[in-house]
Amino acid sequence: MNLTGIISISGKPGLYKVIAQSKNSIIVESLDNNKRVPAYATDRISAIEDISIYTYEDDVPLKDVFSSIYSKENGQNTISHKEDVKKLEDYLAGILPDYDRERVYPSDIRKIFQWYNMLNEKGFIKMEEEETEAVATEEEASKTEEKPKKTTKATAKKETSKEEKPKAEKAPAAPKAAKPAAGKPTAAKKPAAPKKKKED
Secondary structure (H helix, E strand, C coil), rough: CCCCCCCECCCCCEEEEEEEEECCCCEECCCCCCCCCEEECCCHHHHHHCCCECCCCEEEHHHHHHHHHHHHHCCCCCCCCCCCCCHHHHHHHHCCCCECCCCCCHHHHHHHHHHHHHHHHHHCCCHHHHHHHHHHHCCCCCCCCCCCHHHHHHHHHHHHHHHCCCCCCCCCCCCCCCCCCCCCCCCCCCCCCCCCCCCC
């Protein structure tokens, strides 16, 4: 369950999600009608994560109360905050028996159920196990989507390999050089030396 950035503003109904921060204010978006409005430092702002319910012993985070309602309702919405106060008090006593009856007012109890239903409808209330399963399912889906692509590539490779490659034409044989005549080469005759004349 991730309630980070979810706030309540005193004097304004419902819950808001922090969208951005400006110089003198923050921009919030209503979970009820998705309208964006500024919230100023003068407004009394409470983060849902910081709200606790008074008990006769230790205070219980509102987040834990939401988890108890979620488990009891099997992830569905719970009774309306517009029900009779006695009915709402009995419901709260069923999931948080030791809540302080003197310090937890009927208006606070109505807010618990109103906020739970609003957050649950928007998908903010999920158990950690469900969030883990959702992530695992998304990863499995992404892997499944990738597999057909690999198969397609493999098929394409097979089809390409099946195609006959054009045979290269054989180059014409080079003409054979003429062989010299058999036998030893005849040596050229040396010119005869001139004869000397006899002296008288």
